[in-house]
Amino acid sequence: MYLLYPSDPYNKTAVDEAFAEEYAAVSTLGLPCSLFSFEDFESNEFRAKPALPTGSDVIYRGWMMTPDVYVRLVEAVTAKEAYLVTQADAYRECHYLPGWYSLCVDWTPETIFADKGADFVKLVQGKQWPAYFVKDYVKSLTTQRGSVAESPDGIAEVVTLIEQYRGSLEGGVCIRKFEELLPETEERYFVLNGKPFSRNGTVPSLVHEVAKKISSPFFSVDTVMAKSGELRLIELGDGQVSDRKKWEPEQFAAILQSQS
CATH class of the missing domain: 3.30.1490 (Dna Ligase; domain 1)
Known part of the structure; x- marks a missing residue:
């Protein structure tokens, strides 16, 4: 597994400040990382530093992009003879609500x-x-x-x-x-290579069921308790562009290491 982060807009040798804590945590665990200028990428120039190793499996961790722009990222990484683990169809499936809704209709509004x-x-x-x-x-x-x-x-x-x-x-x-929900109970889980992870070690059965339905290799699952007492699915997201919410950077880094 090789991680790809956006660089600071004013310093291409440093990670973007928004991802600094996570970058430090994964680096401490020895996970290899590269940086690229998101601004240059938007201008159709892609250059990762250090260069992505030939044949490497790459996970992007950065800013959200539309599915059409993500296709360009897939093409840019492929041109460097590396492989984005989440391909374009899988990105769209989790990033856009219609992509996953029919698969999870029993658990969501x-x-x-x-x-x-x-x-x-x-x-x-x-x-x-x-x-x-x-x-x-x-x-x-x-x-x-x-x-x-x-x-x-x-x-x-x-x-x-x-x-x-x-x-x-x-x-x-x-x-x-509209459903009556308890916002203070909202929780984010990550599913990587079909295995669900939680920040507190407990994964509810709903998340396990969702993990069986979604084909993407890396995505987030947001749940919340309804006032009725039922756990509800409120959102899925592509794991590459989902923020950590309540997760400590070290916790998040650990799940990446466990699947590397």
């Missing part, structure tokens, strides 16, 4: 997918949901307004605000049935 210009009121007609949680394929609205629409008429407002505050709407619109 009911969801309608739409284009941004759709008639949202018509789409939810007859649903009788208590409210509507609105997001794009990747993220929700994190301003004080939040992503919940109390009525069908409010869905378009949230979509507009996502575009306004995030600059664009990625992929499309997800309208999810």
